[in-house]
Amino acid sequence: MVSALDTRQDERRARARAAAAEVCDPEIPVLTIADLGVLRDVEVAGDEVTVTITPTYSGCPAMRMIEFEIVTRLAEAGFPDAQVRTVLSPAWTTDWMSQEAREKLRAYGIAPPQGRAGGRGALFGHDTVACPQCGGTDTERVSEFGSTACKALYRCRSCGEPFDYFKCI
Amino acid sequence: MAIPKDKALFDYAVRLADDQLVLGHRLSEWCGRAPTLEEELALANMGLDLIGQARSLYTYAGEVEGEGRDEDALAYLRSEREFANMLLVEQPNDDFAHTMVRQLFHAAFMTPYWEAMTGSADATLSGIAGKAVKEARYHLRHSAEWIVRLGDGTEESHARTRAALDHLWVFTGELFEMDETALSLLDRGVAVDARALKPEWDRAMNETLARAGLDRPGEIAMLSGGRTGRHSEHLGHLLAEMQYMQRAYPGMTW
Numbered sequence: 360m361v362s363a364l365d366t367r368q369d370e371r372r373a374r375a376r377a378a379a380a381e382v383c384d385p386e387i388p389v390l391t392i393a394d395l396g397v398l399r400d401v402e403v404a405g406d407e408v409t410v411t412i413t414p415t416y417s418g419c420p421a422m423r424m425i426e427f428e429i430v431t432r433l434a435e436a437g438f439p440d441a442q443v444r445t446v447l448s449p450a451w452t453t454d455w456m457s458q459e460a461r462e463k464l465r466a467y468g469i470a471p472p473q474g475r476a477g478g479r480g481a482l483f484g485h486d487t488v489a490c491p492q493c494g495g496t497d498t499e500r501v502s503e504f505g506s507t508a509c510k511a512l513y514r515c516r517s518c519g520e521p522f523d524y525f526k527c528i
Numbered sequence: 529m530a531i532p533k534d535k536a537l538f539d540y541a542v543r544l545a546d547d548q549l550v551l552g553h554r555l556s557e558w559c560g561r562a563p564t565l566e567e568e569l570a571l572a573n574m575g576l577d578l579i580g581q582a583r584s585l586y587t588y589a590g591e592v593e594g595e596g597r598d599e600d601a602l603a604y605l606r607s608e609r610e611f612a613n614m615l616l617v618e619q620p621n622d623d624f625a626h627t628m629v630r631q632l633f634h635a636a637f638m639t640p641y642w643e644a645m646t647g648s649a650d651a652t653l654s655g656i657a658g659k660a661v662k663e664a665r666y667h668l669r670h671s672a673e674w675i676v677r678l679g680d681g682t683e684e685s686h687a688r689t690r691a692a693l694d695h696l697w698v699f700t701g702e703l704f705e706m707d708e709t710a711l712s713l714l715d716r717g718v719a720v721d722a723r724a725l726k727p728e729w730d731r732a733m734n735e736t737l738a739r740a741g742l743d744r745p746g747e748i749a750m751l752s753g754g755r756t757g758r759h760s761e762h763l764g765h766l767l768a769e770m771q772y773m774q775r776a777y778p779g780m781t782w
Contacts, residue, residue, distance in 0.1 A: 414580075414659070416576075416577060416580065416659070416663060417577055417580030417581045417583075417584060417656075417659050417660060417663060418575075418576035418577050418578070418579050418580025418581070418583075419576075419580065420576065446655075447584065447655040447656055447658065447659050448651070448654065448655030448658055449658065450655070450658035450659045450662065451659070476662075482668065482669060482672050482732060482735060482736065483669070483672065483673065483676075483739070501566055502566035502567070502569065502570055503570060503666055503669065503670045503673075504566075504569050504570035504572075504573040504574070504666075504670070505569065506569065507573075508573050508576060508577065512566060512569075526666070528662040
C-alpha cells in the first residue's frame with residue numbers, strides 16, 4: 360500500500376527532477392543538461408534537494424552557470440537552498456547523449472558525435488563527419504578545437520558551409 | 529603549516545596539479561597572440577583543460593591536507609620553491625614551434641600517464657584521470673599534427689622546430705623520474721610508474737618525428753629539479769604575473 364507520505368515524496372522528487380532537467384547548456388541552448396547527460400541525479404530527502412552533475416570537460420566554463428541555473432530553477436519550483444554536487448566519475452561520455460539530443464544538435468547546425476567513444480585515439484587520423492546543413496560527407500576538419508571545449512571546427516566541401524562538430528569523447 | 533596526514537599523497541597531487549596549472553598558464557599567454565584564430569581557440573581550449581584538471585587536483589590535495597586550504601590557496605599563495613612542477617612546463621612559449629614541441633613532449637607523456645592512472649587505487653585520482661585522458665588524447669593529436677606540418681613545411685618552420693626540439697629535449701628526462709614520494713605511492717597502488725611509460729612516449733616521438741622529417745635529438749645529460757622546487761628562472765616570473773591579484777588583494781573573488 361502506498362502511503363500519502365510516499366506519494367507526496369514521489370511528487371516532490373518528480374517536480375525537483377523536472378525543474379533541474381529543464382536547465383539548458385548555456386553554450387548549446389537547444390540541449391538541456393538532461394539531454395546531454397550532464398545531469399546525473401536528483402535526490403530529495405525531506406526538505407533537502409541535492410542535484411548531482413558531471414562536467415563534459417575538466418575545465419568547462421559553463422559548469423558554474425549551470426549550477427546557478429539549477430539552484431534558480433529549483434527555487435522557483437519550491438525548493439530553496441538546493442545543493443549542487445559535481446562528480447567526475449564515471450567520466451562523462453558522448454555515448455550518454457540520446458538520439459533525440461543528437462537530432463536536436465543536427466537541426467541546430469552542429470554535427471552530432473559520430474559513433475561510440477572509448478576507442479584509443481590514434482596519433483593521426485580522424486572521423487568522417489557529415490555536414491549538418493546538406494548531409495554531405497565531403498567535409499574537412501579546420502581545427503580540432505572549436506568555439507567551446509566540446510566542439511571541433513569543420514567545413515563542408517559540398518555546400519561550402521563551416522560548421523561545428525560535437526566531439527566524440 | 530601542519531604536516532598533512534598523508535604527506536606523500538598531498539605532495540603527489542600538488543605536483544601533478546602544478547604541472548597542469550603552469551602549462552595551462554603558459555598556454556593562456558598566447559591569448560590574443562596566436563598565429564590564426566583557429567589556433568587561438570585551440571591553445572585556449574587546451575589551457576582550459578589543463579587548468580580544469582589542476583583545479584580538481586588542488587581541491588583534492590587540500591582535502592588530503594585537511595588544513596582548510598582550497599584550490600586558490602594552493603595555486604596563488606605558494607612560493608616558487610614550493611611549486612613542484614617539472615621544468616619542461618615552465619619553459620617560455622618562445623615561438624610557436626617551441627610551444628608545440630613542449631606540448632607534444634607533455635601530451636605524449638600525459639596520455640599514457642592518465643590511462644594508467646585510471647587504474648589507481650585512489651578513487652579521486654582515478655576519477656580525475658578518467659576525464660583528463662580524453663582531453664590529453666586531443667592535445668597529443670593536435671600537437672603531433674602541428675609538428676608534422678612544421679617539420680615538413682618550409683625551411684624556416686623546419687629550422688625553428690629543429691631548434692625547439694634541441695632546446696627542450698634536455699627537460700624530457702624529468703618526465704620519467706620516480707622519487708621517494710612517487711615510489712611510496714606506487715607501492716600503495718596510487719601512483720603511476722612513470723618509468724614504464726617511456727617506451728610508449730618513445731613510440732609517439734619516433735612516429736611523429738619520422739613523419740615530420742625531423743631527427744630525434746641524441747642522448748644527452750638531462751636537467752631536472754622541479755620536483756624539489758629547484759626551478760629555472762622562468763617560473764618566478766610566471767608566478768609573479770599569475771599570483772599578482774591574490775597577493776595584492778588577498779581573498780579577492782571575481
